[in-house]
Structures are given as C-alpha cells and as structure tokens.
Amino acid sequence: xxxxxxxxxxxxxxxxxxxxxxxxxxxxxxxxxxxxxxxxxxxxxxxxxxxxxxxxxxxxxxxxxxxxxxxxxxxxxxxxxxxxxxxxxxxxxxxxxxxxxxxxxxxxxxxxxxxxxxxxxxxxxxxxxxxxxxxxxxxxxxxxxxxxxxxxxxxxxxxxxxxxxxxxxxxxxxxxxxxxxxxxxxxxxxxxxxxxxxxxxxxxxxxxxxxxxxxxxxxxxxxxxxxxxxxxxxxxxxxxxxxxxxxxxxxxxxxxxxxxxxxxxxxxxxxxxxxxxxxxxxxxxxxxxxxxxx
Numbered sequence: 001x002x003x004x005x006x007x008x009x010x011x012x013x014x015x016x017x018x019x020x021x022x023x024x025x026x027x028x029x030x031x032x033x034x035x036x037x038x039x040x041x042x043x044x045x046x047x048x049x050x051x052x053x054x055x056x057x058x059x060x061x062x063x064x065x066x067x068x069x070x071x072x073x074x075x076x077x078x079x080x081x082x083x084x085x086x087x088x089x090x091x092x093x094x095x096x097x098x099x100x101x102x103x104x105x106x107x108x109x110x111x112x113x114x115x116x117x118x119x120x121x122x123x124x125x126x127x128x129x130x131x132x133x134x135x136x137x138x139x140x141x142x143x144x145x146x147x148x149x150x151x152x153x154x155x156x157x158x159x160x161x162x163x164x165x166x167x168x169x170x171x172x173x174x175x176x177x178x179x180x181x182x183x184x185x186x187x188x189x190x191x192x193x194x195x196x197x198x199x200x201x202x203x204x205x206x207x208x209x210x211x212x213x214x215x216x217x218x219x220x221x222x223x224x225x226x227x228x229x230x231x232x233x234x235x236x237x238x239x240x241x242x243x244x245x246x247x248x249x250x251x252x253x254x255x256x257x258x259x260x261x262x263x264x265x266x267x268x269x270x271x272x273x274x275x276x277x278x279x280x281x282x283x284x285x286x287x288x289x290x291x292x293x294x
Contacts, residue, residue: 159204
C-alpha cells in the first residue's frame with residue numbers, strides 16, 4: 001500500500017488522531033510537546049495550539065465545533081474556533097503519578113478513556129512506564145464517571161465493531177488486544193482478540209466498515225490489519241518505527257491518517273513524528289460523538 005507523508009510535524013509522540021468531516025480536517029496531538037494540531041486537507045494548512053500539560057486524546061461532541069479533550073490530568077471542553085477551554089468535570093484520581101492515555105467516544109455517546117503510569121515529565125521529557133497502575137474509565141453524557149477495568153499497564157486501542165456490539169481495548173505492555181461484548185454503554189465477557197504479535201507493541205487502532213481492526217505497532221514499523229476472527233489479514237509496512245494511532249477520514253472515509261513518534265526512534269528515521277496517510281481498500285466508520293447533556 002502506498003504510504004505518503006502528509007505533514008512532517010516532528011512530533012515527539014503524535015497521538016489521538018481524529019477526523020472532522022464538517023471541517024475536512026484531521027486533528028491529532030503531540031503528547032510530549034503539549035500540542036493539538038489541525039491539518040486542513042483542502043488548504044494544506046497546519047494550525048497548532050499550545051496547552052500547559054500533555055494532551056492525549058480528542059473526541060467530537062454533539063455540538064459542532066465543541067470538542068472533548070483528555071489532558072494528562074483532566075478532561076476539558078475545547079472550542080478550536082476561539083480557543084475557549086472549559087472544565088469538563090473529571091479530574092484523574094492519582095495525577096500526576098498517573099495520567100490519561102487513549103480515549104474515544106462510544107456509539108451511545110459515552111466517553112471512554114484509560115490511564116497509565118505518568119511517563120511524561122513536566123518539561124515534556126520521557127519517563128518510565130510500569131504495569132498495573134492504569135484504569136479504564138467511562139464518562140456518561142451526564143458527567144458521571146465509572147471504572148470498568150483496573151491493573152492496566154498502558155491503555156490503548158478503543159474501538160467498536162460496525163454493529164456496535166463489540167468493544168476492542170488494548171494493554172500495550174501485555175502485547176494484547178481484548179474484545180468485550182458491548183450493550184447499553186456497558187462491557188462484559190472479556191476475552192483475548194489479538195496477542196503475541198512479535199513486531200512492536202499494540203498502540204492505537206481504527207476499525208473499518210468491514211469490521212477489521214487496523215492496529216498501529218509502536219516499535220514495529222507497521223500497521224497490522226486484524227480480521228474479526230483475530231487472524232492477520234495483512235501487514236502494512238511504514239517508513240518509520242514508532243506507529244502510534246490512526247483514524248479513517250477524507251470525503252469517502254477511505255483515507256487512513258496515521259500518527260507517529262520521534263521519541264525513541266532509531267537513527268535514520270528522518271520522518272519520525274510525521275502524520276502519514278494511505279488509501280484503504282474499504283472505508284472506515286464515522287466518528288462517534290460525546291453526547292452533551294441538554
């Protein structure tokens with residue numbers, strides 16, 4: 001597959017890719033530089049916003065132009081048009097020892113976000129990770145927060161099947177992606193979906209309209225497309241080593257936008273930290289939105 005460099009952003013740890021169909025733009029973050037980026041496809045223009053702590057995940061909401069943003073220690077609402085920011089009512093217990101990591105909204109309008117040991121120092125430099133300190137949380141549209149999993153290493157990969165009946169969730173340090181039954185905003189019946197793949201570790205993922213999971217492999221230099229039965233459909237080779245997350249976008253939802261990290265990249269990874277893109281054989285799914293209370 002033809003992988004092209006779209007934005008040579010030089011991110012320390014690009015993450016949190018999000019497609020805004022209304023804007024024709026892809027958003028993503030750089031965790032270690034405390035940035036949100038926006039790339040307007042038609043104009044080819046890049047805009048970046050600065051924050052005072054790591055930015056780790058983004059979600060559209062049911063109000064156009066209003067985003068839900070996971071910072072390292074808390075959730076906020078953000079309006080990029082004016083750069084207005086407002087507290088969303090959830091501060092992470094245990095921060096700054098722990099921080100939020102990957103997060104996404106589900107088909108019912110809840111926001112799911114996992115945590116991990118905080119490996120980002122106040123100056124943005126990298127720290128150590130550890131097993132067992134992460135928690136998977138869900139914030140419902142009323143702002144109520146509940147816990148669904150504990151004792152996690154690095155929370156990553158939050159995706160739902162096209163019919164909304166399955167939830168995929170990964171623990172990077174266990175080299176494992178799990179699948180759960182999903183109904184009425186709740187998960188149950190945990191089992192292993194994909195584990196032990198020897199090229200890097202599982203980072204973020206996106207799911208296509210055929211139900212195949214596109215999993216980015218940190219340290220593995222590739223994206224692996226995993227079939228609904230957990231077998232490998234294909235491996236997409238990438239020009240850099242640390243692949244972090246991806247999202248489907250573009251007018252037909254067939255462009256896969258891919259974030260990468262320069263932190264820990266080997267010599268010769270000239271484009272590490274760039275935003276890449278490829279054309280997929282089938283389209284992805286529209287973005288879920290966090291449902292704001294009325």
